[in-house]
Amino acid sequence: MVQGRSGNQRFNIVAVGQSGRLQYEAVLLAASLRATNPDFQGRLYIAVPQNGPLWREDPVIHDAAILGLLAAFGAEILPFELRIFGSDYPYGNKIECLSALPDEPFLFVDTDTVFIGPLSDVGFDFARPSASMKREGTWPVLELYGPGYTQIWKSLYDRFALDFASSLDTSQPDEYWKRYLYFNAGWFFHASPQAFGQRFAEYARVIRDDAPRELVCQPLTPWLDQVALPLVIHSFGGGRPGAALAGLDGDVTCHWRLMPLFYARESDRAVAVVEQVLAPQAVKKVLKDYLPFKKMVYQGKGHAVRAMFDRNDLPRKEQMIRNQIKRQGLWVR
Structure with missing residues (x-):
């Protein structure tokens, strides 16, 4: 237990x-x-x-x-x-x-x-x-002259009779996505x-x-x-x-999303666990059919991606990481 x-x-x-x-x-x-x-x-x-x-x-x-x-x-x-x-x-x-x-x-x-x-x-x-x-501030997508974050989110709380004010992080400024x-x-x-x-x-x-x-x-x-x-x-x-x-998305779990991004930015511990559990022959025989595992893990291309980045100084935007990997011909999904 x-x-x-x-x-x-x-x-x-x-x-x-x-x-x-x-x-x-x-x-x-x-x-x-x-x-x-x-x-x-x-x-x-x-x-x-x-x-x-x-x-x-x-x-x-x-x-x-x-x-x-x-x-x-x-x-x-x-x-x-x-x-x-x-x-x-x-x-x-x-x-x-x-x-x-x-x-x-x-x-x-x-x-x-x-x-x-x-x-x-x-x-x-x-x-x-x-x-x-x-997460990133992916939603809502604000339109010029359209409703702002407060109007959009409050309309949803009102629709379901929920208290909007108590959901806010008031340490963040008004109309900044992290406030909501x-x-x-x-x-x-x-x-x-x-x-x-x-x-x-x-x-x-x-x-x-x-x-x-x-x-x-x-x-x-x-x-x-x-x-x-x-x-x-x-x-x-x-x-x-x-x-x-804090261990979730930290020292206990890793949400890796895409293998090139995983090798670019996740911890040494996460990489070691993935490579350890994918190594047995019985596992490799089945999972090598999946191209991201085949290329990144079994062919070792993940470490070429990893060498391209400093985990302590990653590009600010994920798209910048993707573009850098793609330029080297190492992107796979």
């Missing part, structure tokens, strides 16, 4: 997996959890959307070798049906999969996550949900996946289908989940993560 600052509370972990890229990432996630948290007593679920009318292509993982590795690393396949989203908004998987979980405390993580340290170091308070602050509650949906947690998932789905559907007029010019793809998430977290009495959660 996970001990430490989160107490004796047992919890489950869930990530979404489906055919294609996510199935390979799911194996890395499961392998890293087993390697760094061998005493984890919760269940690791790989939630797999089932084929249906909302999908243009079958999302189910059929690859027996992938399924075998997931099982070997202790992951359980969790099938779930989609009733709201699907191919038109695959990010909705992280919303709808929650309804399939047992109603026990959970941590959702994006599939492109590796565990690099003990979860017992994280001070979870499942009654007070939170989410990742590893905004998360990356790469991880989030709560005591009840049923309650959280139901509200997340409700809020996302209302925003998609009946948004306040202040959002009329706002893009909702791919940002819909990140627009709804702060409202859901605030509605359950949660908020920005405190120091007890």
Whole structure:
């Protein structure tokens, strides 16, 4: 059982997996959890959307070798049906999969996550949900003469009868994006996946289908989940993560996103864990079919990328990192 600052509370972990890229990432996630948290007593679920009318292509993982590795690393396949989203908004998987979980405390993580340290170091308070602050000011997109941050966000809080003022970080200036509650949906947690998932789905559907007029010019793809998430977290009495959660996106988990970016900017510890868990022949035999792993890890190109950057003095914008890697012909996704 996970001990430490989160107490004796047992919890489950869930990530979404489906055919294609996510199935390979799911194996890395499961392998890293087993390697760094061998005493984890919760269940690791790989939630797999089932084929249906909302999908243009079958999302189910059929690859027996992938399924075998997931099982070997202790992951359980969790099938779930989609009733709201699907191919038109695959990010909705992280919303709808929650309804399939047992109603026990959970941590959702994006599939492109590796565990690099003990979860017992994280001070979870499942009654007070939170989410990742590893984000940029991607939404809303302000238009000339259009509504500002306050008008846009307040319209959403008003739509769901939530207190807007208490969500603000008043240490940040008015009309600066960091003043407003905004998360990356790469991880989030709560005591009840049923309650959280139901509200997340409700809020996302209302925003998609009946948004306040202040959002009329706002893009909702791919940002819909990140627009709804702060409202859901605030509605359950949660908020920005405190120091007890610093291990997430820190010394305990790494949301790597794309392999070239991973090698460019993540820690030596994260790189060591990834290369360790991908090294066994049984794993390599299957995962070398995925081009980013083949090129960056198995062919060693990741270290050529890594040598291009000083982790203590990275370019300010991610696009600058991408462009530098592309100029060297090392970009892959």
